[in-house]
Amino acid sequence: MFNNSILSHVSTFSSLKGIYLNNIGLKGVVDLQELDSLSNLEELYMGGNEIKKIVFSKGETSWRKLTWLGLSNMSISDGNSLLQTLGLFPSLKSFEFYDTNFSGAVITNELPSFKNLTHLTISDTVFNNKFLQMIEGMTSLQSIEISSSNLNISDTLFDKGICKMLHLQHLDMWDNDFMGTLPCCLANLTSLQHLDISSNHFTGTLPCFLANLTSLLYLDISSNNFTGNISLSPLKVLTSIQDLRLSDNHFQIPVSLEPFFNHSKLKKFYGYGNEIYAGIESQYLAPKFQLNDISLSNCGYNGSFPKFLYSQHDLQVVDLSDFNSKGKFPVWLLNNNTKLEELYLVNNSLSGPLQLPIHPHMSLQELDISINSFHGHIPTEFGAYLPMLQTLNISRNALNGSIPSSFGDMKLLEYLDLSYNLLTGGIPEHLAMDCVSLEVLALSNNSLQGQIFPTNFNLKSLLYLQLDNNNFIGKIPDGLSNCSLEGLYISGNHLVGTLPRWLGNQSSLEEIIMSKNHLEGPIVVIQFLSSGECFYFIEQQLLHRGCSSLVGSIGGACSVSNRGVTTEIVRLNAWYSSEDGFCSLVDSIPEPVAGIVTSIDGVSKSKQALDSGPELERSDFSFCAASVDDVSTAPKHGPIEPPGNSPI
Incomplete structure (x- = not known):
């Protein structure tokens, strides 16, 4: 990290054309007069610093070639002075202000006209409204972006400024507070392209x-x-449009898209979140467009796929989720569009077996067909025909049979969700060894069986492993210690053995759910976590079936060093299973814990143990079958309803 003194060193590079002073520790008043020697300077950007005021040379400046100035993440105390100084740069063409607050009075009649300015960007920036009125004088502007700046129509930004810029080509006014109908004066902007x-x-x-x-x-x-x-609408005559985005309004859009059949240049159409209706489709008209992207998701439609899709051959992204479309898997989309990269058909009424394209598809990267009614086996050669997939979600269908070994051919796979199906068998060794980029593996709520992984597996990128509610047996694999797990969900299986000690070394681990198993042994020691995280971790260890053999000292398991923990996440629960017994904790509750534990449910503590620990408030602990006043009669164990699973 540098400071303001860095400027004197920069000034020695007299041939510099661009300076980017981002996040280097500049603070307070920054004197740019030290850079007067840089007569060739064309671009200057200062962002992510704690600058309150910028001092430029007074009078004639050597920066006569400066064309681009960008400021971000700062609060300028004297915006009027800064804007006056910027008028000294005769070649300045572009202002960019991001997340910047200009305070102080802005006196427009004292400011330069900026008649040579061609590009103006104001994003997440607070300006005095009078500065915005200056736009009227910026007659050379070709591009304006004013976004996330809480403007509204009352600022007369359109009538007195923008609508007079007849050469304007690019206008971005997104994420403001504009209300009412569109200003009529926009009709003047006949050169507008964006x-x-x-x-x-x-x-x-x-x-x-x-x-x-x-x-x-x-x-x-x-x-x-x-x-x-x-x-x-007038959109049907704007035949030059290439990218049309109408999403999340209250339009009625015919599923045929027939109003746009003459838009031969149209490449992207986003209409999700509107009302799609069937209408009357002409048998003799065909669209002149060849789309790249189309999204009609969440539109309340109830019918078959749009017919115009059958004539499309350049599609790259298709999202027809929540479309309530019926029929079989549209394998024709893959056969007709060899460049297709993303296909989303979530929450439809599609059924039948999954089908593969005629030839291996070498472009598809994301496929989500979850929440449908597909049934039958996953095709044996699935991975070989879709080898470039990075995201695959086939969850919540009715697929049966085993997971094909060919899934290992999808070597770029990062996210795989096959949960909530009827799958049997185990996790293929080819998948476990060759999907080395896999970060999320979700196989919960199936009937998978056997060891969790084969003896050898190579999923070192794994962050989330969700295997709950299957029939896995054996121990928690020690090979998982080579992963940087953030979530481990293995409840509802038949796992046995002790909790592996390497769990205590997983610094990124945030959540473990392992209820309804047959695990045993001591609570693992966790030294790296804050006290709140530590006791949350212990909570998850105790959430498992057959924990009568899981014993240990809370104090020994945690190095409690932080008492300022949000109590909402700190609970010690010992969940009971009527089939397999109860949990026991030994040793006294360590003194630092009293201030952070909100409840210990279903855990028996002897009166002696309580007496040896700190004095506790009545609200700190709730016992299963006895009040705090009668802890000596509290049962050793007591039933409590088990928690639900925590899906990814």
Whole structure:
């Protein structure tokens, strides 16, 4: 980390054209006069510093070539002075202000006009409204981005400024507080190619004057409150559009997309979160577009796949989740679109067996067909025909049979979820050895069996392992010690043996659920965690069936060093299973724990143990069948309902 003195060293590089002073420890008043010798400087960016004021040279400056200035993550105490100084740079073409607060009065008649400015970006930045009125004088602007800055129509930003910029090509006004209908003056911006007014509060139907914006290539009006039937909107005449985003409004959109059949340049269409209706599809019209991306998810449709999809051959991303579409797996999408990278068909009414493409598909990276009614075996050559998959989710279907060994051919796989099916058999060795990039493996709620992993496995990237509610046997594999586990979910199996001591060395481990097994032995020692994390960890160890042999000292298991722990996450529970017995803890409760433990449920403590520990409040502990006043009669063990599983 540097400080303000770094500037004097930078000044020795007289040929510099660009300086990027990001997150280097600049603080307070930064005097840039030390950089006057850099006469060739064209770009200056200062971000992520604690700058309150920037001092430039007064009068004639040597930075006559400076064209681009960017400031971010700072609070400028005298915005008026800074803006005045910027007028001394005759070649300045671009301002970029991110997450910056300009305080102090801004007197517009004292500020330069910035008539040469072509690009202005203001994001997450608080400006005095009078500065925004200056935009009217920036007559050369070609690109404006003002986002996440809590502006509204009352700022007259459109009427007095933006709408007078007849050469404007790029306008981003997303994530502000604009309300009401679109300003009519936008009809003047006939050179506009990019318009983004998403994530505002605009209402009403799309006005007819949008038909004037015939140069538009990109239009994003998503996440507003627009209404109306798209078939009657002016969008159907904007045939130059390449990227159209209408999502999360209240439009009615025909599933055929027939209003856009003449949009030969259209590549991306996002319509999710609207109302899709069937309408009347012409038998003689075909779309002129070849889409790359399409999303019509969560639209309340109830029918077959859109017919126009059968004529598409350049698709890369398809999202028809929550579409309530019926029929078989659309393998034709894979056969017709060899460049398809992402396919999402979540929560539909698809059924029948899974089908593979005619030839191996070398582009598909993400496939999510969860929450459907697919049945039968997973095809034996599944992995060989989809070898490039990185994400695969087939959970919550009715698939049976074993997991194909060919899953090991998907060597780039990072996320695999086959949970909530009817799968049997074990985890294939080919998968366990060759899916070396796998981070999430979710196989819960099946009928899988055998050892968790074969003797040899190589899943060193594994972060989450979810195997609960199967029929796995044997011990927790020691090979998991080579992973950086964050979540381990193995409840509802038939695991035996002692808790492996390497669990205490898993510094990234956040959650363990191992209820309803037959584990035994001492609670493992955990020295690296804060007290809150430590007792949460012990809680999860105690959540398992047959824990009558799991014993240990709380004090010995934890190195309690932090009493400032949120009590909501600190609970020691010993859950009871009517089939397999109870838990016991020995030794007294260590003194630092009294301030952080909220309850010990179902754990028997002798009166002597309580007496040897600190004095406890009545609300600190709840016993199964006895009050704190009568701890001597508390049963050694007592039933409590077991917790639910904690899915990933």
